[in-house]
Amino acid sequence: MNYRAIRAIYLFEMARTWRTLLQSIVSPVVSTSLYFVVFGAAIGSRITEVEGVSYGTFIVPGLVMLSVLTQSIANASFGIYFPKFVGTIYEILSAPVSYIEIVIGYVGAAATKSIILGVIIMATAALFVPLHILHPVWMLTFLVLTAVTFSLFGFIIGIWADGFEKLQMIPMLVVTPLTFLGGSFYSVDMLPPAWRTITLLNPVVYLISGFRWSFYEIADVSVGLSLGMTIGFLAICMVLVWWIFRTGYRLKN
Amino acid sequence: MAVVRVIRTCGSEIVDVSRAGENKCAAKASFARNRFAIPIAEQVIRSYLSVPTLPRLDPADAPLRRGQIPFNTAMLAPPPIISVSHLSKIYGSGFKALNNINLDIRRGEIFALLGPNGAGKTTLISIICGIANLSEGSVTVGGHDIVRDYRAARSLIGLVPQELHTDSFETVWATVSFSRGLFGKPKNPAHIEKVLKDLSLWDKKDSKIITLSGGMKRRVMIAKALSHEPQILFLDEPTAGVDVELRKGMWDVVRTLQASGVTIILTTHYIQEAEEMADRIGVINKGEIILVEDKAGLMQKLGKKHLKLYLQGKVDALPASLAAYNLELSDDGRAVIYDYDTKGERTGITSLLSDLRNAGIHISDLDTTQSSLEDIFVSLVKAP
Numbered sequence: 186m187n188y189r190a191i192r193a194i195y196l197f198e199m200a201r202t203w204r205t206l207l208q209s210i211v212s213p214v215v216s217t218s219l220y221f222v223v224f225g226a227a228i229g230s231r232i233t234e235v236e237g238v239s240y241g242t243f244i245v246p247g248l249v250m251l252s253v254l255t256q257s258i259a260n261a262s263f264g265i266y267f268p269k270f271v272g273t274i275y276e277i278l279s280a281p282v283s284y285i286e287i288v289i290g291y292v293g294a295a296a297t298k299s300i301i302l303g304v305i306i307m308a309t310a311a312l313f314v315p316l317h318i319l320h321p322v323w324m325l326t327f328l329v330l331t332a333v334t335f336s337l338f339g340f341i342i343g344i345w346a347d348g349f350e351k352l353q354m355i356p357m358l359v360v361t362p363l364t365f366l367g368g369s370f371y372s373v374d375m376l377p378p379a380w381r382t383i384t385l386l387n388p389v390v391y392l393i394s395g396f397r398w399s400f401y402e403i404a405d406v407s408v409g410l411s412l413g414m415t416i417g418f419l420a421i422c423m424v425l426v427w428w429i430f431r432t433g434y435r436l437k438n
Numbered sequence: 439m440a441v442v443r444v445i446r447t448c449g450s451e452i453v454d455v456s457r458a459g460e461n462k463c464a465a466k467a468s469f470a471r472n473r474f475a476i477p478i479a480e481q482v483i484r485s486y487l488s489v490p491t492l493p494r495l496d497p498a499d500a501p502l503r504r505g506q507i508p509f510n511t512a513m514l515a516p517p518p519i520i521s522v523s524h525l526s527k528i529y530g531s532g533f534k535a536l537n538n539i540n541l542d543i544r545r546g547e548i549f550a551l552l553g554p555n556g557a558g559k560t561t562l563i564s565i566i567c568g569i570a571n572l573s574e575g576s577v578t579v580g581g582h583d584i585v586r587d588y589r590a591a592r593s594l595i596g597l598v599p600q601e602l603h604t605d606s607f608e609t610v611w612a613t614v615s616f617s618r619g620l621f622g623k624p625k626n627p628a629h630i631e632k633v634l635k636d637l638s639l640w641d642k643k644d645s646k647i648i649t650l651s652g653g654m655k656r657r658v659m660i661a662k663a664l665s666h667e668p669q670i671l672f673l674d675e676p677t678a679g680v681d682v683e684l685r686k687g688m689w690d691v692v693r694t695l696q697a698s699g700v701t702i703i704l705t706t707h708y709i710q711e712a713e714e715m716a717d718r719i720g721v722i723n724k725g726e727i728i729l730v731e732d733k734a735g736l737m738q739k740l741g742k743k744h745l746k747l748y749l750q751g752k753v754d755a756l757p758a759s760l761a762a763y764n765l766e767l768s769d770d771g772r773a774v775i776y777d778y779d780t781k782g783e784r785t786g787i788t789s790l791l792s793d794l795r796n797a798g799i800h801i802s803d804l805d806t807t808q809s810s811l812e813d814i815f816v817s818l819v820k821a822p
Contacts, residue, residue: 187589193619204607272603276662279567279597280620281589437571 190282194290195297198264202298209260210302213252217306220248221313224370235372236403241314246397247369248310253303253328254335254364254389258356261295261339266352269343269436278437284430288340295336296329303328317400323408324399330415331392337422344435363389368397373405388414517581518542519594519670519701520566525575527561527725535561537725539575543670543703548696550716550733551705552815558725559705560600563672567597580669593621596663600674600705602655606648610639613647614661621666633661637691653684660691671695673704677711689715709815721818728818736814745776745787747794748803757797763790 202209225241232240268274277287310316318324339356346352367389373381384390385406395411398404404411429436520543527536536558543549553559564570566577568588577584579591605613614630634640637657642650647658656676663671673692677685685708692702692715706712712719713733720730729736752771763786766775778785794801 187622189622189624190620193616196619197616200608200612271605272599272601273605275569275597275599275603276617276620278569279592279595281592281622282620283589433571437569 187282187286190280191286191290191293194287195294198291198294199297201264209298210305213256213302214305214309217248217252218309220244221310225313235375238401238403239314242316243372244370245307245310245314245316246400247393249303249306249328250331250389250393250396251364251369252306253299253332254360254392255356256302257295257299257332257335258339258342258360260298261292261336262343262346262352262356264291264295265340265343266346274436284426288337288426292333292336292340295339296332299332299336300328303332319402320399324396327392327396327399327411327415330419331396334415334419334422337419337426341422341425341429344429347435363387368393368405372403388418391415519545519580520703521578522562522566523576525562525565525577526573527558527565527570528573535725536565539727541720541727541730543701544718546696546699546701547717548692548702548704548715550712550719551703551722552709552712552719553705553722557722559722560674562722563597563674563703563705567595567672568592593666594669596666596668596671598659598663598671598673598676600678602652602659604647604655604658607646609644609646610634610650610658610661611643613658614665617662618665623666629667630665633664636694637661638687653680656680668700670701670703673702675705675707677706677708685711721815723818737808742777742813743780744807745778746773746805746807747776747801748773750800750802753799759797760793
C-alpha cells in the first residue's frame, strides 16, 4: 500500500477545501440556515408536532442528510473531474498507485468534508431548535456511511462526466429530487397510502429514516433495513469503481 | 561502473580471476571489514543484472579463494533500462496507432524519438508510463513489467507531458511536493529545494502556478517529474513553444541530469534539438519504428554531402557531357553543386573534376557540406 500517495491525494484535496472555504463550508451553512428560517420558523410554526417532536426539530436529520448527500457528490465528482478537465490526471495515472489508493485519497477527502459539514449544520441547527441525539454512535455510523457511499457515487459521476453539464446533471435531476421526496421535510406516514408505497422505492428514504431514528427513535422503515440499504448502495458503488479502474473507462485510452 | 562502486561501498572488491583470453572476474569480500559483504555484493550484482542467480565459473577457470563470488563479466553489459517488445496499440475504432514496436533504451543515454505529428510518439510514451493501455506486446522498465509490476516500473519514471497540465491555484512548492508524495517518497525538502534551484524556480516557490509564464510552467512540470528522483525521464516535446534562450537552458538541465545517471527519452519536432542532445535517435512514422541508430552513425550512414564548386567565369549552361552528374548550376552561373553519397564506393568527384576541365570549365574554389539530420528525417518519413 502506497500510504504516502494516499496522504498526498487526501491532503491535496483537503487543501482545496480550505482554499475555497466560502463555497465549501459557508454557503451550505447559509442555505441550511435559510431552510430553518423558511421551513422551521415560517411554515413549521403552523405545523404541530410530528410523532412527538416539534417540526423544526424533526427536519434537522433530513436537512443534514440533504447537505451531506449533495456535498459528498459535488466534492468527489469535482475532485476527480477537475484533474481530468485540466489534464493533471496524467500524474495520478502514471504514479505507482493502485486504484484503491486513488479512491481512498479522493473519496476519503470528499467524505471528510461532508462529515465536517454535517457536524457544522447540526451545530447550526442547535442554535435554532433543541437537539437531542439518542444514539450518537449510530448517528455517526449513518453519517460516515452515507458520506462515504455518496462520495463514491460522486467519484463515479466525476469519471463518467465528459463536460460540466453532465457533472451537474445527476445531482440536479436525480439526487436533489430524491432527497426532497425522501422524507427530509415530512414523515412518510403523512403521505396518502399510494404515495407512501411509491416513496419506499426511493433509496434516500432509508438513509434519512435511519439517520432520524438515531436522533429521535422515529423511523419510517426499520433501522436494519436502513443500514442494509446503505451498505447495499455502498457495495454497488464499490463494484462500479472497481470496474472503472479495471477497464480504464474514461480514464485511459 | 555503478555496480563496481556499490560493491566497493559494501566492503567488497572486484578482482580479476581471468585466464588468458577470457573475460571473467569475481567479487571478493573483505571479511575483515564487513562480514556481510559477500551476500550483499552478490545481491547487488544479481539485482543489477536482473538475474535470479549468478552463473558460476568453472572451478578450473580460476584459483578462487574462500570469500569470492565468481561471475561472468560478459553479463556486466547493462541490460536495457526500457525494453519494448512487439508492442501494438489498437483503438476501439480499429485504428492502429502503434504497430509491432520493438525498442530498447540503454541505461544513461539520451534517446530522441523523432516523428511527424500523429506518428505515435506520445502514444508510445503514454503506454510506457501507464497513461494508456497496450493492446499487444509487453514493456519492461528496469526489468519490471509495466502491467504486472506497475509500481516498481512507474516509480523509476518521471514524465513531462507535452501539454502544460498544471494545478493553477497551487504554489510551486506544494505541487512539486505533492508529486513526490504521490510517488511514495518520504518528504525531502532539501531535494525539492535543489530541484527548484537547478531549474531557476526557487524564487517562485511560493507563487501560484497561474501567475507563472509558459516557460516557467514548463519548468515546474520538469520539477514535478524530478521530485521523486526518477532514473528515467520522459520529455514529450519539452521545448515546444519555448524561446531560444530557455530552450538552451533546458538542454543544459538535460545534460546535467544525464551526467547524474538519469536516462532521458525525449520527443521533439526540433531536429536541431535531437542533433544537439541525443546519443541515439529513433524515427517513428505511422506507428512503426523506421530506424534506431547512434546519432553519429545515422549522420554518417544516411548523410549525403554537397560539393560546391566555384567557377572562374560565368557559365550560362552546362555542357551535355556533364549531364550524368546531375549538377545544379547556381542562379548567378558562377557555381555548380554536386550531391554525392559518402557510403558509395566512388564519390565521382575525381571524374567530375576531370570532365569539368575537359569541358573548359575552371574552378576557383570549393567547399563541402553534410546533410543535416533534418534532411535525413524528411527523406525517411517521405519514403514510400
